[in-house]
Amino acid sequence: MIRSIVITVFLLFSAHVLIQSQTKSLELNKKIFKAVEAQVQKTNELYVDLHQTPELSLMEFKTAEKMAYQLKQLGFEVTTNFGGNGVVGVFKNGDGKTIMLRTDMDALPIKENTGLPYASSIVMNNSEGIESPVMHACGHDMHMTTWLGILTTLVELKNEWKGTILAIAQPAEEISGGSIEMINAGLFKKFPKPDVALCYHVSAEIPAGEIGYFPGPIFAGVNSVNLTIFGVGGHGAMPHTTVDPIVLASRTVLALQTIVSREINPFNPAVVTIGSIHGGSKHNIIPDEVNMQLTIRFFTDEVYAEICEAINRIPKGIAISAGLPEDKWPKVEIKKEFTPPVANNPELVLSTVKSMQEILGEENVYQVNPATVGEDFGKYGRTEEKIPIALFWLGSVNRQKYDDYLNNAKVLPGLHNSAYLPDFEPTFKTGVAAMSKSVINLFNKK
Incomplete structure (x- = not known):
């Protein structure tokens, strides 16, 4: 009899705790969505500006200035010209973990063919003096605006978490040199050492509103x-x-x-x-x-x-x-151009996925196959600090175009294609909401 009462009380208490946890999670979701919605128009203007003014690897001077300015506006302590054109921002919000969020900034020597009214018409010399047209054909303009959206949301909701954000705007990803330059310049020695490091890469195969993950090496x-x-x-x-x-x-x-x-x-x-x-x-x-x-x-x-x-x-x-x-x-x-695999930490990935699914729904966050493309984000996980890293595919394909691809086999422009164009608003909202929820939960995880 007593045992039955104890079990009943335990079950009731557990149910109460679960309901409280779910209620708190839903309330946080609402706060995040509200913060994201308030940013869309202003951030879209920044996205258009970045899209129109791309800069090649090692030449991201104005882009870095824009990132530094945005970080300062948010209250970050900012260091510029770190490891080349790198920008480092630190936002301290009490005692807790340090979480690194990284974006890349450079564009590609490609003539844009999207037909957009704000298409890039930039022609510039690369670091070796060779002239070429320039385009954000790998979505780094989308990476930067989503990154800033996440940081803006986290600062606005700073009462929901304690810890330190290490924000990295990295140059020269396309030539696989930016991350190692920042590491060699003392990124993890001169700034708070992160407990984990996270980033996105836009996908030209996943529809906007969805996220792909893999709990292991995701890029080759x-x-x-x-x-x-x-x-x-x-x-x-x-x-x-x-x-x-x-x-x-x-x-x-x-x-x-x-x-x-x-x-x-x-x-x-x-x-x-x-x-x-x-x-x-x-x-x-x-x-x-x-x-x-x-x-x-x-x-x-x-x-x-x-x-x-x-x-x-x-x-x-x-x-x-x-x-x-x-x-x-x-x-x-x-060649001395070695780029290691992006070896996602399985535990970190699955923990982050749980948070992403809480806010986006399980059907919108799913496992995908690894890809044989390269990305120098993996170098951050191969230092002596052994920092767990996780990169996620952020869907960016317009839903109507994606359905046309499925139903009519219409080819989708891939990354590094002159016609590649992310669908800004749903991509931005999805990326900011999912990562903001994940970072807050990571900060609060005991």
């Missing part, structure tokens, strides 16, 4: 390889007197495909793509060399090491089989 690691195949040139009419590097290069192209298909464990995704091959100057001349350029993609350091070893071994074996002496063996140059 990337590096480039230059490969020179040597031979013995001569007259095209007398190939028997030569060792044709074009034939050797052709054999090499095919043989390199076996790295993924026959050497890497099928459960470990990887890509080896030969994107460029150049050799010869005239119809009847067998050249002395052929130059090739490769991109490689991987999700673990072990697979990366396997690929590199095979790229060194396979062309050499083909050269030896052709009877070439050692001084004619292929030259393999693995």
Whole structure:
């Protein structure tokens, strides 16, 4: 009898606590949505400005000034020109965790073809003095405005949380150099060390209003390889007197495909793509060399090491089989452009997803497959501080266009496409609401 009463009381108390928790969560949702709604028009104006005035990697001078100004308006302590054009903002709101929120700022050397009245008409020189048209074809203008919307919401609702926000506006993501420059400049030494780091990347495949996640490596690691195949040139009419590097290069192209298909464990995704091959100057001349350029993609350091070893071994074996002496063996140059995988922390992802689903609904936040694109956000998780990181896909496709894609197979412009255009308002509202709720819950998590 007493045991029954104790169980009943416990169940009633648990139900009461659950109801209180749900009520509090719903009230917080309302506050967040209200704060987000109040920002839409003003932030859309900023988005248009950023879209019209893109700047290339390492050249984000005016963009960085705009980000610094916005942070100062919100009450952040701001440091500029950090690790290049990087901007760091710190907002302290009592004792608690430190949460890092990152955006990138740079655009791409692409001529915009969206037909927008506010399309970019910017033409500028890159850091090497080469002139090109410029466009935010990877959505970094959307990243910046969503990031500022999140920060604005968190500042407005600062009574709902305690802790420190570390806000990062990073340059040079497109050339995979900005994050490491900020890290090497002392990002985690000179500013509060974050307990976690979060960011979005817009998706050109997910409709606006929805978010995709993966509790593990979500983006691939990337590096480039230059490969020179040597031979013995001569007259095209007398190939028997030569060792044709074009034939050797052709054999090499095919043989390199076996790295993924026959050497890497099928459960470990990887890509080896030969994107460029150049050799010869005239119809009847067998050249002395052929130059090739490769991109490689991987999700673990072990697979990366396997690929590199095979790229060194396979062309050499083909050269030896052709009877070439050692001084004619292929030259393999693995570039110093290594970008590690974006290895999401599973626990952080799932905790954040729970918060996102609380405010957006479970049907609008779902698991997606990893992608073989690269992003240098992963470098923030590979420092000695071992900071848990999480990147999420933020859907940006106009719903009508997405339905047209599903029903009529109409092609959607992808990222890095001259016609790519995020649907601003639903993308902004979704991204700000979901991340604001997640950050507040992370701050308050015991």
